[in-house]
Amino acid sequence: MSQATADSVVAFDDLVMAATVGVARRPLRIAALDAPAAGYAGVLDPGDQAAALLDAAALLDAGRRAGVRPVRGVAFPARAPDEEARELSARAGRMLRQLATSDTETLADLLIAAAAAGYRAPAPLLPALLDTAARSKALRPAIAAVLGARGRWLAAQRAEWRALANADGVGSTEDSQLAAVLPPDVRASRAAALLTAAAPFAVAAGSAGGAGGAGGAVAAGAAAIDDVTSFPGPWPDDLANAVLSALFRTVSAAPRSRLPRELVQSAARKLPVTGPRDHAAELERCADLGTCPAPWSAMLRRAAETITLRRAFYKEIR
Amino acid sequence: MAARWTAEQVLALAPDDAAGRAAAGLARPGPWSGTGAAGDLVWARFAGSGQDPYQAIVDLTGPAYRCSCPSRKFPCKHALALLLLWAAGVVPDEPAPADYALAWQDSRRGRSRSKPLSGTNRPSSAEPADTGAARNQAGAGVVSEAAAPKDAAGAARRAEERALRVAGGLAELREWLADQVRVGLAASVSAAGAAGAGGAGGAGGAGIAEGGHTGTIAARMVDAQAPGVAGVLRSLSAVPASGEDWPGRLLAEYARLHLLARAYERVDTLPAGLAAVVRSRVGYTTSRQEVLTLPAITDHWVVIAVRDLVEGTVPGRRIWVRGRDSGRIAMLLTFAGNGYWQDPETARLRPGTELHADLHYYPGQPPLRALIGERHATAAPARCPEPAGDIDALLADWAAGVAADPWLTAWPALLTGTPVPPGAAAGGAAGAAAAGAGEPAGEPWYLLDETGAALPLAEQESLWTLLAVSGGSPVTVAGEWHGRRLLPLTVWHQDQAVPL
Numbered sequence: 001m002s003q004a005t006a007d008s009v010v011a012f013d014d015l016v017m018a019a020t021v022g023v024a025r026r027p028l029r030i031a032a033l034d035a036p037a038a039g040y041a042g043v044l045d046p047g048d049q050a051a052a053l054l055d056a057a058a059l060l061d062a063g064r065r066a067g068v069r070p071v072r073g074v075a076f077p078a079r080a081p082d083e084e085a086r087e088l089s090a091r092a093g094r095m096l097r098q099l100a101t102s103d104t105e106t107l108a109d110l111l112i113a114a115a116a117a118g119y120r121a122p123a124p125l126l127p128a129l130l131d132t133a134a135r136s137k138a139l140r141p142a143i144a145a146v147l148g149a150r151g152r153w154l155a156a157q158r159a160e161w162r163a164l165a166n167a168d169g170v171g172s173t174e175d176s177q178l179a180a181v182l183p184p185d186v187r188a189s190r191a192a193a194l195l196t197a198a199a200p201f202a203v204a205a206g207s208a209g210g211a212g213g214a215g216g217a218v219a220a221g222a223a224a225i226d227d228v229t230s231f232p233g234p235w236p237d238d239l240a241n242a243v244l245s246a247l248f249r250t251v252s253a254a255p256r257s258r259l260p261r262e263l264v265q266s267a268a269r270k271l272p273v274t275g276p277r278d279h280a281a282e283l284e285r286c287a288d289l290g291t292c293p294a295p296w297s298a299m300l301r302r303a304a305e306t307i308t309l310r311r312a313f314y315k316e317i318r
Numbered sequence: 319m320a321a322r323w324t325a326e327q328v329l330a331l332a333p334d335d336a337a338g339r340a341a342a343g344l345a346r347p348g349p350w351s352g353t354g355a356a357g358d359l360v361w362a363r364f365a366g367s368g369q370d371p372y373q374a375i376v377d378l379t380g381p382a383y384r385c386s387c388p389s390r391k392f393p394c395k396h397a398l399a400l401l402l403l404w405a406a407g408v409v410p411d412e413p414a415p416a417d418y419a420l421a422w423q424d425s426r427r428g429r430s431r432s433k434p435l436s437g438t439n440r441p442s443s444a445e446p447a448d449t450g451a452a453r454n455q456a457g458a459g460v461v462s463e464a465a466a467p468k469d470a471a472g473a474a475r476r477a478e479e480r481a482l483r484v485a486g487g488l489a490e491l492r493e494w495l496a497d498q499v500r501v502g503l504a505a506s507v508s509a510a511g512a513a514g515a516g517g518a519g520g521a522g523g524a525g526i527a528e529g530g531h532t533g534t535i536a537a538r539m540v541d542a543q544a545p546g547v548a549g550v551l552r553s554l555s556a557v558p559a560s561g562e563d564w565p566g567r568l569l570a571e572y573a574r575l576h577l578l579a580r581a582y583e584r585v586d587t588l589p590a591g592l593a594a595v596v597r598s599r600v601g602y603t604t605s606r607q608e609v610l611t612l613p614a615i616t617d618h619w620v621v622i623a624v625r626d627l628v629e630g631t632v633p634g635r636r637i638w639v640r641g642r643d644s645g646r647i648a649m650l651l652t653f654a655g656n657g658y659w660q661d662p663e664t665a666r667l668r669p670g671t672e673l674h675a676d677l678h679y680y681p682g683q684p685p686l687r688a689l690i691g692e693r694h695a696t697a698a699p700a701r702c703p704e705p706a707g708d709i710d711a712l713l714a715d716w717a718a719g720v721a722a723d724p725w726l727t728a729w730p731a732l733l734t735g736t737p738v739p740p741g742a743a744a745g746g747a748a749g750a751a752a753a754g755a756g757e758p759a760g761e762p763w764y765l766l767d768e769t770g771a772a773l774p775l776a777e778q779e780s781l782w783t784l785l786a787v788s789g790g791s792p793v794t795v796a797g798e799w800h801g802r803r804l805l806p807l808t809v810w811h812q813d814q815a816v817p818l
Contacts, residue, residue: 012566013566015569016565016566016569018499019498019499019502019503019565019569019572020502020503020504020565021502021504022499022500022501022502022503022505023499023500024500024501024502025502048496049500050496050497050499050500051492051496051576053499054495054496054499054572054573054576054577055573055576055577055580057569057570057572057573057576058573058574058576058577058724061570061573061574062720062721062724065720065801066716066717066720066721067717068713068716068717068801068802069713070709070710070713070771070772070773071764071771071772071773071774072770072771072772073770074738074764074766074770074772075738076736076738076766076790077736077738077739077790078790079789079790079791080789080790080791090811090814094326097335097339098325098326098329098342100339101339101340101342101343102342102343102345122811123786123787123789123811124783124786124787124811124814124816126783126786127779127780127782127783127786128339150786150789151786153789153790154782154785154786154789157739157785158782287407294410297407298347298406298407298408301406301407302406302408305325305406
């Protein structure tokens with residue numbers, strides 16, 4: 001760095017050096033200023049070197065800020081390949097964004113359904129989906145299914161996402177969970193019958209051990225719930241009806257009964273939403289029953305909300 | 319009891335996507351205790367990372383929020399999560415509000431009773447005179463709803479007293495700035511650091527330790543009623559730790575303050591526009607009523623960008639709008655104090671909407687900050703705006719802006735360009751960066767226009783969203799040019815405005 005002497009032209013960097021050390025230790029007399037402040041040396045404070053330095057810095061700083069030039073020589077980046085799938089609406093994107101932090105199971109269901117219907121994720125949502133996929137291995141196939149050409153292009157540009165650029169997605173008609181071959185009607189009817197027999201679900205007997213009838217009823221209820229919750233969605237109508245009536249009877253029998261959380265959560269994900277029946281309204285009605293304790297009604301309302309959201313989403317991809 | 323809202327309505331109140339996402343994650347009963355709702359109040363305690371749980375309260379009229387967490391976002395994720403729980407029906411109705419919720423509501427009511435409500439002017443508390451970085455980037459004028467002067471003579475006397483106090487303070491500031499340059503920036507900063515580090519034993523150390531090397535002089539400027547200057551000084555305490563070439567950045571800031579003090583010495587002889595800039599940078603305020611008497615511009619004002627200001631002492635929101643017919647750009651500014659937006663209707667404006675209304679610019683040059691006067695319609699969806707110029711035009715406007723207001727730090731940008739992540743450009747940038755010397759190491763992102771001109775972008779996570787929307791093709795971007803970097807705030811995905 002050049003030593004600023006009495007006669008040299010002073011630039012902003014010279015002022016910085018002098019100010020860093022201090023003009024008390026290293027005096028600086030400014031005879032001429034660098035362009036664009038050349039010609040203004042006469043307005044500097046003549047009596048005080050420190051003040052003159054600040055005057056000069058103010059002049060050069062304004063010139064420097066106003067005179068900023070754009071960068072040249074940045075090359076245009078490669079473009080993302082053309083898309084084949086249609087982009088989901090912004091409205092559908094907002095639903096997915098909400099689910100990404102609150103309910104990843106429903107998120108995965110909806111992504112798979114969207115991919116099966118020939119849709120891809122909205123571009124603004126891609127970073128959030130890629131982040132979610134990078135964190136959660138379980139969600140990766142469902143997210144990969146809706147990335148589209150744009151999503152894979154984007155994933156390839158960031159180290160944390162790169163593994164997703166070539167990941168396989170589910171969602172083609174062959175391996176979609178939703179399009180999985182439905183078990184025979186027999187199985188659905190059997191599950192429905194079991195559930196109807198078990199509801200209302202009995203409260204488990206005390207720690208003394210369930211002797212006799214109570215223990216048997218609890219065990220039968222658990223088996224029926226297992227059978228229903230493992231049944232893939234969307235549930236056929238008779239099973240959906242059986243689940244709703246089981247929930248109603250269980251709530252009506254409160255507080256002598258127990259509301260199985262896993263059944264409610266499963267209902268939120270698997271009750272059909274493309275048909276004419278509004279299952280969300282029925283769950284709301286169940287939550288409004290006078291006998292329904294507050295924590296149960298909260299659980300039921302939450303499930304109703306999920307169903308409403310699913311219904312709205314399916315409308316978007318119809 | 320107010321009608322319950324939907325989760326979507328609640329999330330629409332989030333200051334940004336991140337807050338909405340965070341709130342959705344907290345909206346489960348686990349970490350909450352003592353939840354309740356009564357009348358218009360919803361309250362709960364949230365077990366955060368600290369020792370004491372946060373108290374979150376929402377007043378559904380307004381709505382207004384209060385949370386004891388340290389977040390500067392407004393509303394914070396706790397207030398939003400509490401609302402989500404309430405919307406989901408998980409918050410039990412109580413016969414009466416919790417004591418702390420009631421106390422807050424009472425204090426709010428007390429305040430609003432003492433405020434006059436008049437015809438066209440929405441209720442607005444005194445705007446914080448002390449908005450530091452918020453105003454200091456934003457151009458002219460800070461509103462204060464000064465009570466109508468009891469008598470003109472008294473007002474004149476008070477104005478004179480203040481002018482004397484400001485003049486005295488700024489003279490002191492000039493002396494202090496010169497001392498920094500005399501002693502040397504390095505020695506001055508490290509002396510303050512040593513005094514701060516030794517503060518445990520020394521009686522006088524604490525004040526310096528708190529505000530860094532500028533804490534004492536900043537406090538002095540508050541006393542001298544020059545809050546604009548105080549805000550700038552406070553923000554400078556972080557500069558010595560801001561990486562290589564901090565002396566260059568600090569000297570530039572000192573030089574601008576020095577220029578402001580010198581300009582104020584002869585403010586009465588400056589042209590009116592420049593004088594207004596100088597006064598507002600010092601911290602003088604122009605009342606809302608006064609601004610509303612200035613000529614109005616009627617247009618369909620398209621909201622192009624919204625930026626939450628979290629660095630200042632009071633959270634604020636800056637909203638950039640552009641006239642569909644006039645092409646003029648204006649900036650609306652509102653602050654949140656005591657748990658509610660002082661101008662909620664302005665704070666609610668979102669990119670991608672437009673407002674048919676009268677705007678009144680504050681005095682000052684270049685005209686940027688404005689107030690909404692009469693509204694002719696409610697906000698409606700807007701299409702993607704058509705940028706008026708390229709990067710060269712933006713920089714020419716910026717240069718003219720700096721010439722008119724040398725203290726300018728943020729300039730509105732509306733451009734068509736392609737975002738380029740580091741390493742994506744085949745050639746890399748060829749020298750001569752706009753940023754000049756003193757940028758932190760590491761190649762920046764750029765926005766590249768069709769003429770081949772590029773501007774470096776401010777680092778932030780949402781650049782990936784910008785890239786996702788662009789896909790390597792030109793997109794319409796709105797943001798703020800800060801003299802070295804462009805801060806993208808909105809990108810248009812067809813006609814959908816995506817906040818960044």
